[in-house]
Amino acid sequence: MIRYLLLTLLFITSLYANKVIYLSYDEIPQRVIKGEIFPITLKALSTVRDFDDISYEFSNHSGLKILTDFPERIQKGKYLYDTFYVKATSKWTKLPDVNASLIASREYNSTFISGDRLNVITLNPKKNFSNIIANNFELVEYKTTSYDNKHNIIVFVATATNSDISALKFNNVYKQGIESISESHLNSRVTYFLVIDKQLENFTFSYFNLLKNHFKTLTIPIIVNEDSVTTQTDLKPKDQSKERIKMAIAGVITFIGLLFIIWRKKYIYLFLTLIPLIYIGYLSIPEEEICIKAGSKIRLLPVENGTIFETTDAQALFLKEGSVKNFIKVQLKNEKIGWVKNEDTCSY
Numbered sequence: 001m002i003r004y005l006l007l008t009l010l011f012i013t014s015l016y017a018n019k020v021i022y023l024s025y026d027e028i029p030q031r032v033i034k035g036e037i038f039p040i041t042l043k044a045l046s047t048v049r050d051f052d053d054i055s056y057e058f059s060n061h062s063g064l065k066i067l068t069d070f071p072e073r074i075q076k077g078k079y080l081y082d083t084f085y086v087k088a089t090s091k092w093t094k095l096p097d098v099n100a101s102l103i104a105s106r107e108y109n110s111t112f113i114s115g116d117r118l119n120v121i122t123l124n125p126k127k128n129f130s131n132i133i134a135n136n137f138e139l140v141e142y143k144t145t146s147y148d149n150k151h152n153i154i155v156f157v158a159t160a161t162n163s164d165i166s167a168l169k170f171n172n173v174y175k176q177g178i179e180s181i182s183e184s185h186l187n188s189r190v191t192y193f194l195v196i197d198k199q200l201e202n203f204t205f206s207y208f209n210l211l212k213n214h215f216k217t218l219t220i221p222i223i224v225n226e227d228s229v230t231t232q233t234d235l236k237p238k239d240q241s242k243e244r245i246k247m248a249i250a251g252v253i254t255f256i257g258l259l260f261i262i263w264r265k266k267y268i269y270l271f272l273t274l275i276p277l278i279y280i281g282y283l284s285i286p287e288e289e290i291c292i293k294a295g296s297k298i299r300l301l302p303v304e305n306g307t308i309f310e311t312t313d314a315q316a317l318f319l320k321e322g323s324v325k326n327f328i329k330v331q332l333k334n335e336k337i338g339w340v341k342n343e344d345t346c347s348y
Contacts, residue, residue: 020048021111023100026081032088034122035133036210037067037162037185041083044100051104054080060097061115063090067185085185087164093118123208125215127171132207134163140189142220147195148336154194154203154220155179155301162210165190170205175309179301193300196222288320290330291346298338302327310338315346 026043044054058066064086071082095115102108123133130137142156151174158165165188170176175195182189196203203220298310302324310332318330327339 019111020102020108021046021054021100023098023111023113025095025113025115027083028095028116028118030119032093032118032120033133033208033210034088034091034120035131035164035167037085037087037133037164039083039085040095041081042071042098042100044080044082045078046080046102048102048104048108051102053103054082055101055103056082057099057101058096059099061094063088063093063118063120064096065089066096087185088118088120091120091122093120125208126206128205128217129171129215130205130207131167131169132160132163132165133167133210134165134207135161135210137163137207137209137216137218139218139220144220144222144224146198146224150198151195152198152200152222152224153300154196154222155191156194156220157189157191159187159189161187163188168192170194177300191301289317290320290328292316292318292330292340293344293346296340296344298330298332298340299327300338302329302339 022045024043025040027039027041029038032038042056046054056071067085067087071084074081074083094117097112097114099110099112101110123129137158137160140157140159142154144152144154147153158168162185164183164185166178166181166183168178168190173194173196175193177193179191179193181191194203201222203222204217206215206217208214209216292312292315294312294314296312297308298312300309318332321329321331321337323329323342326342328342328345329337329339331337
């Protein structure tokens with residue numbers, strides 16, 4: 001019996017003698033919201049002084065998306081605190097099992113710990129929920145322009161902290177999409193477009209604020225802007241009816257001037273009528289047409305990865321509305337406005 005106890009003690013001692021990493025989960029949230037990004041921290045102690053690093057292998061986790069490949073490390077005395085960021089993607093969530101190994105000049109035994117299940121809750125938001133869960137979500141700038149006879153288009157720039165900003169999505173809109181995005185679980189930025197009904201006077205949506213633990217509402221007032229604020233949102237076609245009104249006014253001024261000259265018989269003032277005539281001539285210059293190749297992609301905004309809403313079936317002529325950098329703004333046959341790359345133009 002004594003011999004058996006001695007052998008057991010010797011076996012246990014040998015196991016701990018070979019253990020070079022003491023590992024445990026240090027910070028585990030008590031409650032997680034589905035869609036939330038949160039940190040998990042591993043607390044490690046090495047019994048070996050001479051090593052380069054600790055590597056971690058995750059396995060057997062569920063309902064989680066691991067967002068960082070390498071941890072944020074803080075050292076407190078002999079302990080290392082390695083933090084990874086993960087996103088809860090399901091109501092049924094289990095932390096990963098972790099196998100930790102020393103990176104050193106010689107090989108050591110690894111250490112294994114099991115992950116526990118988490119308490120995950122699911123939000124019950126209203127229909128205007130933007131699908132964003134964040135510490136903070138802010139509108140940086142926005143602009144509304146006319147899209148067609150029935151819709152306006154909103155283009156806005158937003159920033160978020162501690163959020164998956166790529167999850168941004170709205171209900172009950174005609175069209176929507178991401179134009180550009182800078183993703184980071186800590187700080188992110190997105191340029192987004194929405195095509196909405198012209199009857200809307202405000203576009204209101206909500207996101208869940210993790211710090212305040214409630215839904216926060218944001219509102220974009222619908223003020224249709226005829227002028228360009230930024231090149232990315234210069235979407236409004238020229239109003240040809242206003243040009244015709246200007247020509248008519250200039251024509252009336254010229255006619256009255258001619259009558260005055262004939263009546264007073266002072267032909268020296270004839271040159272004054274040239275000014276409105278020149279202006280009429282300027283306005284009468286036909287708009288520039290541009291040839292676009294077959295298969296050219298028509299983008300909603302002049303950005304490299306902009307949303308493509310139409311592709312030309314054959315070579316065609318479109319009215320040129322303007323240009324910026326590597327893009328040309330054109331008016332399509334249906335009077336919608338789009339952007340094509342300079343390289344997609346052709347000669348005719």
